[in-house]
Every structure is written in C-alpha cells, then in structure tokens.
Amino acid sequence: MLKQCEGSHAVAEAVALCRPEVICAYPISPQTHIVEGLGEMVKSGELTDCEFINVESEFAAMSVAIGASAGGARAYTATASQGLLFMAEAVYNASGLGLPIVMTVANRAIGAPINIWNDHSDSLSQRDCGWIQLFAETNQEALDLHIQAFKLAEELSLPVMVCMDGFILTHAYERVDIPSQNQVDAFLPAYEPRQVLDPNEPVSIGAMVGPEAFMEVRYLAHAKQMQALERIPAHAAEFQRVFGRDSGGLIHTYCADGAETIVIAMGSVLGTIKDTVDEMRKPENGGHKIGVLGITCFRPFPIEAVAAALKQCKRFVVLEKSLAVGIGGIVATNVRMAATGMGLRGYTVVAGLGGRAITMKSLTALFDKAGRDELELLSFLDLDWKAVNKQLVREKQVRRSGPVAEAMLRDLGAVAARNY
Amino acid sequence: MLQVRIHGRGGQGVVSAAEMLSIAAFEEGRHAQAFPSFGSERTGAPVVAFCRIDDKEIRLREPIMEPDALIIQDPTLLHQVDCFAGLKPDGYILINTSRSFEALGLGGFVKGWHPERLCTVAATELAIKHVGRPVPNVPLLGGFAAVSGHIRLESVEKAIRAKFSGKVAEGNIAAAAQAYAIVRAEMMEALHHA
Numbered sequence: 001m002l003k004q005c006e007g008s009h010a011v012a013e014a015v016a017l018c019r020p021e022v023i024c025a026y027p028i029s030p031q032t033h034i035v036e037g038l039g040e041m042v043k044s045g046e047l048t049d050c051e052f053i054n055v056e057s058e059f060a061a062m063s064v065a066i067g068a069s070a071g072g073a074r075a076y077t078a079t080a081s082q083g084l085l086f087m088a089e090a091v092y093n094a095s096g097l098g099l100p101i102v103m104t105v106a107n108r109a110i111g112a113p114i115n116i117w118n119d120h121s122d123s124l125s126q127r128d129c130g131w132i133q134l135f136a137e138t139n140q141e142a143l144d145l146h147i148q149a150f151k152l153a154e155e156l157s158l159p160v161m162v163c164m165d166g167f168i169l170t171h172a173y174e175r176v177d178i179p180s181q182n183q184v185d186a187f188l189p190a191y192e193p194r195q196v197l198d199p200n201e202p203v204s205i206g207a208m209v210g211p212e213a214f215m216e217v218r219y220l221a222h223a224k225q226m227q228a229l230e231r232i233p234a235h236a237a238e239f240q241r242v243f244g245r246d247s248g249g250l251i252h253t254y255c256a257d258g259a260e261t262i263v264i265a266m267g268s269v270l271g272t273i274k275d276t277v278d279e280m281r282k283p284e285n286g287g288h289k290i291g292v293l294g295i296t297c298f299r300p301f302p303i304e305a306v307a308a309a310l311k312q313c314k315r316f317v318v319l320e321k322s323l324a325v326g327i328g329g330i331v332a333t334n335v336r337m338a339a340t341g342m343g344l345r346g347y348t349v350v351a352g353l354g355g356r357a358i359t360m361k362s363l364t365a366l367f368d369k370a371g372r373d374e375l376e377l378l379s380f381l382d383l384d385w386k387a388v389n390k391q392l393v394r395e396k397q398v399r400r401s402g403p404v405a406e407a408m409l410r411d412l413g414a415v416a417a418r419n420y
Numbered sequence: 421m422l423q424v425r426i427h428g429r430g431g432q433g434v435v436s437a438a439e440m441l442s443i444a445a446f447e448e449g450r451h452a453q454a455f456p457s458f459g460s461e462r463t464g465a466p467v468v469a470f471c472r473i474d475d476k477e478i479r480l481r482e483p484i485m486e487p488d489a490l491i492i493q494d495p496t497l498l499h500q501v502d503c504f505a506g507l508k509p510d511g512y513i514l515i516n517t518s519r520s521f522e523a524l525g526l527g528g529f530v531k532g533w534h535p536e537r538l539c540t541v542a543a544t545e546l547a548i549k550h551v552g553r554p555v556p557n558v559p560l561l562g563g564f565a566a567v568s569g570h571i572r573l574e575s576v577e578k579a580i581r582a583k584f585s586g587k588v589a590e591g592n593i594a595a596a597a598q599a600y601a602i603v604r605a606e607m608m609e610a611l612h613h614a
Contacts, residue, residue: 004446004582006439168481173442173454271479359482 001178007139007169010176011104011162012037014143016047017184018102018150020076022068024053024061028083029116030166031106035078058083062090062101069099070205072196074150078104080166084122085110088129091159095130095221097206098194100153100160102146103131107267107321108166109354113405117355118166119321120266124298124330130221132160132228133299134248135266139169140176141296144247147179148235150188155231156224157194163298165268167355179243187242225300232297250302252294253309255281259291260314261371264306264335269319269351269358270294276363288371295331306338315345317370319363319381321352328378345373351381387411421474422570423484427503428493431463433557436583437491438469440561443579444571445473453478466501473570489568492516493543493556495524510534512568514603516556518542535610539567539603543595550595551588562596566603573600 003010011034015023023042025035041047051068055061061077068075079087084105094101105123109115123133134149136142142164149160164170195205209217229250236249254274256262263273273292280288293309293316295302310316316339318332327333329348336346347370352358362382369375390411395401424441428434435456442454450473457468470484485505489512492503507513510533513521517540521527530538541563543556551558558580565571573596580592 002446004443004452168455171456173439173452174478175446175451268481272481275480357483359485360480 001180002175003178004173004175006033007142007164007172007174008033008106009037010139010143010178011146011164011170012041013178014146015076015102015104016041017179017181018076018147018188019074020047020050021073022051022053022065022075024055024064024068024075024077026055026058026061026077026079026083028058028080029106030108030118030170031078031080031083031104033170034104034106038076058087059090062087062094062103065101065103066090066094066097066099069094069101069193070097070195070197072191072193072198074154074191075099075101076103077101078106080106081108081110081116081122084126088126091126091129091131093206094159096217098157098221098224100150100157100191100193102149102153103159103161104142104146105161105163106166106170107163115354116166118168119353119355120163120330121322121353123161123163124322126161127299127330130158130225131299132156132158132225132297134160134162134297135295136162136164136169137252137268137270137294137296139164139172139174140245141247142169143176143178144239144243144245145296147184147188148232148239148248151235152228152231154191154193156228158221158224158228163267168268177245183242187239228297229300229302229304248296250295250297250305251309252296254292254294256291256293256309256313258289258312260289261367262291262293262310262313262316263319263367264293264295264316264331265319266295266298266331267321269321272358272360273319273363276360276367279360280364280367286368288367290367290371298331298334301334301338303338306335307342310339310342310344313344315347315370315373317347317349317367317375319349319351319358319366321350323350323353346377347375348378349375349381350378356382421472421478422489422568423487424471424473424489424491424564424568425484425487426469426471426491426493427497427501428467428557429463429497430465430467431555432467432493433555434467434493435469437493437557437561438471440558440576440579440583441471441564441571442473443582444561444565444575445471447575447578448572450475451478457483466497487511489564490514491560491564493560495519498524498526504529510537512537512564513539514560514563514567515540516543516560518545535613536607537567538610539563539606541599541602541606543599546595546599547592550598551591558592559595559599562599563603565596566600567607573597576600 042052065075110121153160320331332348438454442452445452454471495517543559546559
C-alpha cells in the first residue's frame, strides 16, 4: 500500500511486519522515532507476541538483544553515533557468537565535536565488527532492506546492520510502498535457530577459546560473510519475485555503460549524484561520459562486483561521508583494493561530514574536475580553507591557542547551527 | 518541480507543515519530499523545513537553496534570518501577518513581481479562533493552496485528517478554509489593481 510517511515510520512498519519477538530500545537521535513507533505498536496491540524492553543504555540494548537471540527469539534494536560506540563491545560479541540480530543504524557523525547530523562515521567505525552492513539509498530501500536483513541474518546466523542516513532519510516524508503481512510471511520464514539456550537441551554459548582454535573460529566468521556475497543477490531476486521491486543486492549501477568516469557512493547521496549525472550527460552540458556505482552491501565488501562494474571506465571517484583520519577515505580504500591491477585513476572525496550539505552545484564542479584528471588523490568537498588556514596560523603563533571547535565557531560568528 | 521553503519558530509546527504539504501532494498522486533542517530545535528558535513536489520520483537530497515559494510563519523572522535567500524572482510568498508587504518594508524587494503571488494572512488569529491555539501552520497551508495554485484545498483537508482527528482536525480544516478564502480574495484584488 502506498503511503506518504516519515522514513522512521516506514522502517518501524517494516520491522513490525517481520514479527520481531524482542525489541530493545534506548533513545538517541536520529534513530528514536523508529523505536518509538514500534513501542506504540506493541502498546496498542498492533504488534503482538513481542516484548518491548526499555533498557538503560545502548550497551544494555545490545546485551539484551544477544540474550534474546541466544534464547531463540527474533531480536531487533536500533541506534546511532555515540550509541553505537557505547555498545561496541557487545556488537562484536553478537557477531562472534553468530547471533542473527537486526539493527538499524540511523547514520550520524561521531563526536567530538558533538554533532547530531548525518555522516557515515558511526557505521564505518564498526566495519570490521563482523556484522553485515547494508546501506539504503531511499526510504523505500530502507524498508525493503529490513525485511531482507532478517532473512539473511537468520539464514547465515550472522547479525545485520541496516544503515540509513540520519535525518536525510529517517526524518524525510516520502512515498513508500508498505507490503502486506502475507507478502512478508511468504518471503521471511519463521526463525529456526542454529543454536539456542534451551533448558531441556542445555548447551553453553560463548566459551573461552585459546590459541588452539581462535583463528579457526574467526576464519569461519569470514567464510560466512563470503557466503553472504552469494545469498544477498539471491535474496534480492526472490524479493523482486514476491514484492515486485528491485531492492537490495550488492551494488547498483546507473548510466555506467560506456562511462569513462564512475562515481562511487553509499546511501541517500546517490540520489543527488544521479540527478547531477543526468544533467552532466546532456549534450548541452558537455555530454560527460559519467556513471554511478552505488554500494548497497559494504560488509562483506563485494570486491568482484565492484571490479566488474569498473572494468570499462578510465577513472573512479569515491565520494564518501567518512574520514579515516591519517589516511583519507574508508570506502575508497576498499574500492582501491577491488581495483587492484586495473590501471585506473582513483580519487577520494570526503564530503558531507557532520551534515554539511552535498549540493548538485558542488558535485558538478567536482565531477568536471575529475573528468579532466585535475582532482587531487584526496580532497574535501566544500571545505572552508580560509577557516582552516586561519586556525593553523593561530596554532603556529600562539601556544595557548585554545579549543579548536570553539575557535572555528567564533571565527564564523555562528550563533546557531544551520545547513542551508 | 515546485520547491517550497517554510520559515518559522520552534513550536509553530514548521516541520509538520512541510510534512502535511507533502501528504497533500501525495493525495493528488504526485511525488513529494518533506524534510526539516535540524538546527536549533528549541521553542522559539528559527526553524526551517522544506518540501519538494514533482510528477516524477524525487531523488535530490540537498536543502532547498533556490525555492519557488516561501511560507513565512513568523514575520519577526524577517529581521533575524535571510528568509528570502535564493528565492527565484517572481516567486510565491505567503506571510503570516495582518500587515501588508509595504508595511513590512518588503515593497521594494518584490517590486515588479506578480502581485497575486505575494499574499499575507493573519494565520495565528485564525488558528486561535478555530483551534484555540496560536499555531499558524495549518491555516497557512490553506492560504498556500490558494496563492500557489499547486495544491487543492481538499488535499490540504485530507492531509489535516492524516495528522489530526476529532475537534482539532475540524478546527484546522475550518481555519485552512477561511485562510484559503482570504488569500483568494487578496489575489483577486491584486489582479484587479494590477
């Protein structure tokens, strides 16, 4: 059924259709509306056979999800930013134990400086935690990916993180097609755990493992993620049969045939990139041979699919909402591994950190420069160099230069944050 | 594509207004995208929300920097925020006030523009009268249906029913309808004098 609603509401409805049995919730912006929506559904009786547990922290949220999942329940939680960091130890345990928890991460920057706006720093800080990570481009895809996530998680006995851009998607009202319970039931079978804490058949989960077997257990986690590379496209195909929509999968390309420049990105910025590419491809705007590669599945990283998508291009531009301080791009590093030996020119562009708007105007200038190979290997979209240099000079001149964030705000004369 | 930017203050239902506008467009079978600009969410602080309406899927996610239309929910913002930043020449402007554009000091800015696209309505008073609360967002949507001509008043009513129920819904619908009528009359007069 078509509906005009908030992204968070669409996700809450999707999760409810997946018949979760335990939902642990701790509020943090911009995720809160999702678990609030689910809480209302449990309270009103719309969502039955589900325990909604308000916990005291994100660490507790993931710990309760681990307990519930080990007890054989379909478990769900959601978080963002510092919340994800606070639960990090339990996040690793969930995957290490092979528990198929599904978690939404409403992507938000990580402090300090404290910032509630969107970028991908939170999810990408956990890229090696053993969870599968899927990134949604639209609210429809966010909704669809949650349904696919439960199936994937339970089939492989691995947790799945569905990442959606905080505010940009979670708080956006747009059209979504909400599936029927019958459709979801046809796609997602009842949870059949590989391991379960059952008093009638006692087992222990979470043994200490020494050097004699630790590497093997870790390798098996890697092998399972490699299996996901085959299961994800299969699930997307099955999803299309049941729901009639192309959603999910490992990657998506757009105008990539014959493109000399391929722009690579994840999440909602792909929409703005596609509009920019459409304009730049028009003959009156120079007829640029430029296409797009959207990465839906970041973990496991689809090395072969990315390499295949880049086979015919001359150069790629990775536009990412994350910064690995001290080296540059995170997504770009992964893409470069996929492109090893292909002889391509690759550019990393860090953009949109902490909610900085990514505009068609800036993207057009950026891609134009990339097409002429005039881009530096690592660049920062719309960085205010004047402000940066002023601070660098100050730090050279004065020992007690004071806190950086406060100095930036003072120089800007900013009284309140704004992003338009 | 019609791009609308709504300026107001925390507590005036700025974000809800953008959401309801998107629902109204959806009710007419169109694609719409509403989203807030999160900054200072405190009551009374300046707030901005955006709405795009189109006949095809909307992929663009940048904030609206060059709006076709502006709704200004609080005229005191005119002295504090650059509400008109990027507004396309000859755009639509609807301001919540009982004063005229000239009295607000905007006469020079909009000189030569289509006068029927520049309207004011005392939406806060209409909200107090019909709903009992000084929240001007819904009557302004009724007025916007009139001034922009892009959304039908019936669609605004449907959007109101999607967000509210009972007496609050009925009061808001009455306020929106009166605002629509006031703005229509204003437009007719402007055309008559033009």
